[in-house]
Amino acid sequence: MERSFKKEVQALKLGDGETFRGEGILAVTKALLQSGVSYVGGYQGAPVSHLLDVLVDAEDIMAELGVHLETCSNEASAAAMLGASINYPLRGAVTWKSIVGTNVAADALSNLASPGVVGGAMVILGEDYGEGASVIQERSYAYALKSSMWLLDPRPDLPSIVRMVEKGFELSEASHAPVMLELRIRACHATGEFAAKDNRKGVVSGLNKLAGPPRFEYGRLAHPPVIFTQEKLKVEERLPAARKFIREQKFNEIVDGDVSDVGIIVMGGLTNSVLRALERVGLADVFGASRIPLLVLNVVYPLVPEEITAFCAGKRAVLVVEEGNPAYIEDAINVELRRADLQAKVLGKGPLPRVGEYSSDALLEGLAAFLQAAKPAGLDADTLAEKARGLIAHKPKAAAALGPLPPRPPAFCTGCPERPVFSAIKLMQRELGPTHISADIGCHSFATFAPFSLGNSILGYGMSLASAAAVTPNMERRPIAIMGDGGFWHNGLITGVASNLFNKGDGVLIVMQNGYASATGQQYIPSSTTSRDGPTPGVDIEQTLRSMGVKWLRTVRTYGVSKMVKALKEAMQTAEKGLKVIIADGECQLARQRRVRAEDAEKLERGERVTRARYGVDDEICTGDHSCIRLSGCPSLTVKPSPDPLRTDPVATVVESCVGCGLCGEVAHAAVLCPSFYRAEIVRNPNWRDRFMHRLRLKVIGWLGGYDGKVAA
Ligand code: SF4
Numbered sequence: 100m101e102r103s104f105k106k107e108v109q110a111l112k113l114g115d116g117e118t119f120r121g122e123g124i125l126a127v128t129k130a131l132l133q134s135g136v137s138y139v140g141g142y143q144g145a146p147v148s149h150l151l152d153v154l155v156d157a158e159d160i161m162a163e164l165g166v167h168l169e170t171c172s173n174e175a176s177a178a179a180m181l182g183a184s185i186n187y188p189l190r191g192a193v194t195w196k197s198i199v200g201t202n203v204a205a206d207a208l209s210n211l212a213s214p215g216v217v218g219g220a221m222v223i224l225g226e227d228y229g230e231g232a233s234v235i236q237e238r239s240y241a242y243a244l245k246s247s248m249w250l251l252d253p254r255p256d257l258p259s260i261v262r263m264v265e266k267g268f269e270l271s272e273a274s275h276a277p278v279m280l281e282l283r284i285r286a287c288h289a290t291g292e293f294a295a296k297d298n299r300k301g302v303v304s305g306l307n308k309l310a311g312p313p314r315f316e317y318g319r320l321a322h323p324p325v326i327f328t329q330e331k332l333k334v335e336e337r338l339p340a341a342r343k344f345i346r347e348q349k350f351n352e353i354v355d356g357d358v359s360d361v362g363i364i365v366m367g368g369l370t371n372s373v374l375r376a377l378e379r380v381g382l383a384d385v386f387g388a389s390r391i392p393l394l395v396l397n398v399v400y401p402l403v404p405e406e407i408t409a410f411c412a413g414k415r416a417v418l419v420v421e422e423g424n425p426a427y428i429e430d431a432i433n434v435e436l437r438r439a440d441l442q443a444k445v446l447g448k449g450p451l452p453r454v455g456e457y458s459s460d461a462l463l464e465g466l467a468a469f470l471q472a473a474k475p476a477g478l479d480a481d482t483l484a485e486k487a488r489g490l491i492a493h494k495p496k497a498a499a500a501l502g503p504l505p506p507r508p509p510a511f512c513t514g515c516p517e518r519p520v521f522s523a524i525k526l527m528q529r530e531l532g533p534t535h536i537s538a539d540i541g542c543h544s545f546a547t548f549a550p551f552s553l554g555n556s557i558l559g560y561g562m563s564l565a566s567a568a569a570v571t572p573n574m575e576r577r578p579i580a581i582m583g584d585g586g587f588w589h590n591g592l593i594t595g596v597a598s599n600l601f602n603k604g605d606g607v608l609i610v611m612q613n614g615y616a617s618a619t620g621q622q623y624i625p626s627s628t629t630s631r632d633g634p635t636p637g638v639d640i641e642q643t644l645r646s647m648g649v650k651w652l653r654t655v656r657t658y659g660v661s662k663m664v665k666a667l668k669e670a671m672q673t674a675e676k677g678l679k680v681i682i683a684d685g686e687c688q689l690a691r692q693r694r695v696r697a698e699d700a701e702k703l704e705r706g707e708r709v710t711r712a713r714y715g716v717d718d719e720i721c722t723g724d725h726s727c728i729r730l731s732g733c734p735s736l737t738v739k740p741s742p743d744p745l746r747t748d749p750v751a752t753v754v755e756s757c758v759g760c761g762l763c764g765e766v767a768h769a770a771v772l773c774p775s776f777y778r779a780e781i782v783r784n785p786n787w788r789d790r791f792m793h794r795l796r797l798k799v800i801g802w803l804g805g806y807d808g809k810v811a812a
């Protein structure tokens with residue numbers, strides 16, 4: 100895995116009276132154990148990958164409490180796990196990245212929310228919205244709204260996060276509805292402390308098992324005719340019960356302020372950012388005291404009408420800070436105020452941007468516009484707005500003083516086994532012409548950036564083959580669908596392969612077999628050669644495809660560019676109908692480097708021989724046309740001034756970060772570029788044979804160069 104939490108998870112053993120210190124994501128795990136969960140699971144994805152990694156590293160601690168851990172094959176299977184809480188008093192939590200994971204889980208979530216739960220059921224969502232997000236920009240809120248699941252959005256400090264996890268289970272049980280808790284990336288990595296409590300064993304768990312199923316109850320099934328009753332229960336019983344519990348248990352917070360004719364209603368997760376914006380113009384202090392009153396919504400759905408009206412009563416205007424689109428909360432607040440005949444003006448989208456992350460500057464600008472529009476008594480709104488705009492204007496000036504920064508688009512790691520496949524596709528296209536590329540989610544989507552610029556559509560994780568279904572019959576050349584092994588097991592096997600075989604499709608599928616869910620931190624997948632507890636289930640992609648009836652199948656080592664070009668040309672040109680699959684085999688280089696580095700360090704300590712390959716360019720031969728750079732895109736392959744004073748073009752060079760994958764040499768060979776590349780082997784702890792060969796080589800080179808043959812040992 101990308102990062103081990105073995106040391107940090109010891110904090111999960113802390114008990115009453117001790118202080119927990121660490122990251123938000125670790126605090127969530129501790130809160131789950133303090134809440135007496137019986138099961139946990141999920142599917143990795145930023146910003147909650149580490150939650151699953153922490154759970155895996157804490158497996159022995161969870162075993163002591165009888166907690167079952169499942170690393171699910173996708174978000175739908177994680178959501179379906181929550182079905183254990185429909186009939187039994189089992190508390191359970193699952194996690195994934197949203198919005199994409201919630202889309203995948205949607206069917207199971209609807210079928211969970213309809214009958215409702217008796218044990219607390221919680222989904223911890225990594226809300227990947229805003230700057231730095233890696234998925235489509237949509238909100239999870241819509242799912243809460245449509246399925247009647249409650250959405251918690253805790254203020255990003257550890258005590259609030261922990262309280263919301265613990266109270267969230269109580270809310271779920273009090274209202275018989277599942278609960279979602281969203282965490283933005285900053286909340287996941289916020290560090291802090293909280294007073295720990297003892298971990299609790301679940302009422303029912305692996306240590307205290309159920310004797311058998313409950314008395315048959317049709318109402319626990321999401322099936323007609325009870326679905327009609329369940330819809331009524333959601334609206335007439337669960338929603339009022341949830342609102343009552345939220346109000347009584349004071350989930351939402353009020354921050355009092357002396358400027359009482361205006362106020363701010365803020366999503367809990369944005370509280371710190373709003374307080375910082377207020378602090379920048381002198382309306383709050385660093386400890387969170389604010390002159391403008393705040394209503395902090397740690398529960399963003401459902402809203403509690405009484406809390407909204409009580410906060411807005413007597414105010415001339417309120418600012419609703421709701422990140423993203425549509426403005427569900429702002430619209431709902433408008434409705435509640437009209438129903439209560441309160442005249443407070445509601446501002447939100449307008450002063451604040453309609454879309455995009457509410458960064459510090461966006462909030463500052465929005466706040467300034469709000470204050471100027473609302474003109475609160477006792478404040479000089481124009482001066483404050485001027486101050487805010489002055490602060491914002493500072494940034495471009497600082498940037499200009501620094502000068503332009505080089506762009507840093509995301510790219511494959513140095514030596515990535517997936518890069519050569521795209522070099523091969525480029526070479527194949529040179530001969531056969533361009534074709535449609537159905538891209539997918541995973542590291543291989545970096546090929547959509549320069550220098551490859553390969554990919555015409557992305558429809559979701561494991562969806563590439565399915566998304567080529569209607570392109571194939573309408574295109575002269577066969578389209579190529581590209582899928583990682585993570586995507587293959589997540590969805591691609593059924594949605595893509597089974598559907599293609601069933602419909603007698605005729606496209607080309609490349610499965611990148613790098614051995615892990617690499618983009619999310621090298622988590623194990625069913626076909627990994629190892630697993631979290633050692634033995635593997637022995638699931639094999641090639642065997643699986645053959646057993647399903649794929650006839651045209653080649654497994655090619657990714658770094659063998661010539662062989663890959665040959666396989667691609669064959670797949671594109673064969674008269675054989677049906678799905679053509681190329682398994683592009685090469686271990687994730689990042690995972691490999693971590694493994695090999697540790698193994699080499701041990702060998703060196705034992706005084707054993709260790710070798711490392713490095714590639715280089717002979718700058719006397721390099722012509723400086725840079726085709727190798729354009730075809731491989733390796734960040735370790737760059738340019739330097741030519742040592743030849745008669746040549747002005749810079750020559751190619753390999754820098755220190757080279758991992759010796761050999762792609763540049765392979766590309767030079769496959770594309771018949773030049774003989775400039777050489778491979779060198781760095782030997783540490785050389786044996787007698789290495790020393791002998793070294794002396795011999797130096798002698799021969801010296802002799803060929805006309806020297807006297809005397810060489811240093
Ligand atoms: S993490 Fe692995 S698969 Fe992903 S880009 Fe890096 S080397 Fe390639």
Ligand code: SF4
Nearest residue numbers: 733757758760761763
């Ligand atoms: S410079 Fe060549 S051998 Fe080194 S990592 Fe890049 S492609 Fe691989």
